[in-house]
Amino acid sequence: MEGYKMYQAKILTQQGMSSTAIAEALQVTRKTVYNYLCDRVFGNKKHRGRPSGNSKLALFHAHINECLEQDFTLNAEVLFDDIRKKGYQGRISILRDYLLSRRTEMTNYAVLRFETMPGQQAQVDWADAGWCGEGKGRRKRYAFVMKLGFSRRSYVEFTESMEQSVLFACMEHAFDYFGGVTREILFDNMKTAFLFDSTNQCWMAHPKMLEFAHYYGFVPKRCRVRRPKTKGKVEREIRYLRYSFFPRIPTMPLVDTQRLNEQVLQWLARVDDKILREFGQSRKERFVEDERQLQSLPTLHFDYRQKEPLLVRRDGIVIWKTNLYSVPASFRGKKLEGRIDTFNNTLSIYHGNELVRQHPLELPGAHQTHMHCEDKRELLKLWEQGRDQEVRRMETLRKKQTAQRKNVVTDPKIYDHYFGQDVLEAVL
Numbered sequence: 001m002e003g004y005k006m007y008q009a010k011i012l013t014q015q016g017m018s019s020t021a022i023a024e025a026l027q028v029t030r031k032t033v034y035n036y037l038c039d040r041v042f043g044n045k046k047h048r049g050r051p052s053g054n055s056k057l058a059l060f061h062a063h064i065n066e067c068l069e070q071d072f073t074l075n076a077e078v079l080f081d082d083i084r085k086k087g088y089q090g091r092i093s094i095l096r097d098y099l100l101s102r103r104t105e106m107t108n109y110a111v112l113r114f115e116t117m118p119g120q121q122a123q124v125d126w127a128d129a130g131w132c133g134e135g136k137g138r139r140k141r142y143a144f145v146m147k148l149g150f151s152r153r154s155y156v157e158f159t160e161s162m163e164q165s166v167l168f169a170c171m172e173h174a175f176d177y178f179g180g181v182t183r184e185i186l187f188d189n190m191k192t193a194f195l196f197d198s199t200n201q202c203w204m205a206h207p208k209m210l211e212f213a214h215y216y217g218f219v220p221k222r223c224r225v226r227r228p229k230t231k232g233k234v235e236r237e238i239r240y241l242r243y244s245f246f247p248r249i250p251t252m253p254l255v256d257t258q259r260l261n262e263q264v265l266q267w268l269a270r271v272d273d274k275i276l277r278e279f280g281q282s283r284k285e286r287f288v289e290d291e292r293q294l295q296s297l298p299t300l301h302f303d304y305r306q307k308e309p310l311l312v313r314r315d316g317i318v319i320w321k322t323n324l325y326s327v328p329a330s331f332r333g334k335k336l337e338g339r340i341d342t343f344n345n346t347l348s349i350y351h352g353n354e355l356v357r358q359h360p361l362e363l364p365g366a367h368q369t370h371m372h373c374e375d376k377r378e379l380l381k382l383w384e385q386g387r388d389q390e391v392r393r394m395e396t397l398r399k400k401q402t403a404q405r406k407n408v409v410t411d412p413k414i415y416d417h418y419f420g421q422d423v424l425e426a427v428l
Contacts, residue, residue, distance in 0.1 A: 009036040011117070056090035057098055064095075068102060116149035119293025122182040123147050123234035124171070126162055126190070127241065131253050141257065143241060144170040147234045148182065151286035153272060154237050156245075156264045158257050161342055164192040168212055168304035169343035175216065180294025184219040186231050194222050208304075215302045217295050244271075305339040310349065312336060316379055320347060321364035326375040327357050329382055 005026050012022045019033045026033070057064075060083045067074055067082075076099055080092045088095075127143040139160050144167070147154045155174040159166050167190075175181050187193040189203075197204045205213070205220050213220045223231045245267050249255060255263075272284040279286065310318040316329045320338060327336065327349055336356060339348045345361040357375075362368040 006036040009033055013037060056088070057094050060086065060088055061098070064098065065102065068099075117293075118150045118289040119180075119182055119291075119295070121149040121184050121186060122174075123149065123186045123231045124193075125188055125231065125234045125238060127238040129158055129246075129252075132160065132255075132257060133253070138253075143238070144174075145234055145237055145241065146171065146174040146185075147237045148178065148287070148290050149233060151283050151290040152233065152237075152276060153178070153283045153287045153290065154234075154268060156241060156268060158260045158264065159343070160257060162190075162192070163342045164206070164208060165304045165306060165341060166343045167192050168302065169341075171212075172301050172304075175297055178294060179291060180296060181216045181218050182294060183217075184221050185213075186221050186223055186234075188223050188231060193220060212302055212304065215298065303339075305341045305348070308338045308340065310336045310338045316375055318349065321362075322367050323362040323364075324369040324371075325349065325357070325359045326371045328375055329378045331356065 005028065008026060009022050012025065017025075019030050019037075023030045023033045063083065063086070064079065067079060076092060076096050079099070080088075080095050083095070124144075124146050127145060129141040129143045131138050132141045133139050142159050142162050144157045144159060145154060155177045157170045157173055159170065171185075191206075193206055193209050194203050195206055196202075203222055205222075209220055245264060246252060248267070249260070249263065252260070272287070273282055275282050276286070308320065310320065312318055312327055312331045312334050314332055316327055316332055317324050318327060318336065318338070319325075320340070325347060331351065334351070337350045339350060340346075340361060341348070342361070347359045347361045348355060349357045349359075357372060359370040359372075362370070
């Protein structure tokens with residue numbers, strides 16, 4: 001707990017609080033706060049009579065720092081052999097002193113940046129969850145994970161896609177699960193959250209993500225490249241999920257995704273009751289503070305569905321990704337709007353704000369047809385009406401032609417015109 005209080009003191013100092021206010025918040029003396037800020041809690045293990053050795057090791061600082069960025073726990077002897085090959089002539093004790101100070105700086109920096117206050121931050125990531133189904137029906141499965149920075153409470157949901165609409169749906173489910181939204185959410189370099197702007201050579205939040213974040217009132221943030229510790233909480237949760245939950249489901253590929261989500265929620269409930277050794281509290285107990293600071297949710301959910309224009313054919317059919325979907329025949333020849341929900345696998349067809357039809361969404365390239373029974377009856381009725389009209393038209397035409405032939409024979413004027421004496425003499 002002493003180390004945790006030291007880290008909290010540093011965070012509160014960065015936020016502008018005075019030593020007196022920090023002492024009251026942590027229930028310690030001002031002198032203890034001073035010791036926290038000066039790293040005097042655990043003592044300085046550096047040998048007093050040992051020279052710093054900066055002059056000999058200074059040329060290798062950049063290389064050592066790069067190695068530590070890649071492996072924080074790199075062995076001093078391994079690194080010593082490496083820099084000796086590059087020309088280092090000092091002793092290993094000098095290297096050990098530098099590694100100790102550098103690791104302390106890196107640890108303090110990471111804690112200052114990411115040890116958050118209640119309701120401040122959540123971290124989001126995807127995990128590979130193997131396959132589901134058998135044979136040709138096998139599909140990839142993923143685990144969405146959102147973890148609250150302060151309480152360490154998590155939400156996990158298994159899906160069969162990582163598309164943006166699925167990400168938004170899972171985030172909404174997590175907001176409902178926690179009962180609110182943190183002030184910021186940390187992502188990795190997923191393209192559904194951030195895009196690289198080649199013009200300005202920088203990363204920018206995805207426009208749809210900005211719209212989603214504005215609706216719920218959080219700030220989307222991106223973790224630093226090649227620094228997994230910046231979102232270490234969610235990374236550890238994914239590792240815990242793999243080694244604690246996955247082994248409990250030996251037939252996991254055969255378990256339906258919906259059933260798997262029910263089981264993981266039960267597992268999370270048990271995990272929330274376990275005591276965290278570093279805090280002496282459970283996640284559920286710490287969540288009380290988190291819950292007080294979470295932002296409230298809007299009344300309605302954000303409409304994350306992908307919107308696409310659809311043209312209705314003469315047979316009352318619209319086409320999306322080679323698949324056919326029916327609409328009422330009254331919309332033939334009109335332009336409608338399709339709203340694709342890849343999380344719930346539905347295609348909702350709208351005329352303005354009016355829902356016209358909703359169909360199960362087929363996979364792209366499946367060449368499937370979904371014909372609503374009412375649309376089929378309506379088309380059949382129109383076809384029968386059209387056939388009857390054609391029959392009546394043909395009957396009227398036949399009667400008219402028959403009457404014309406009778407008029408040719410019975411009308412004396414017409415008869416004399418074609419078969420009179422004058423005509424016959426002229427022909428002969």
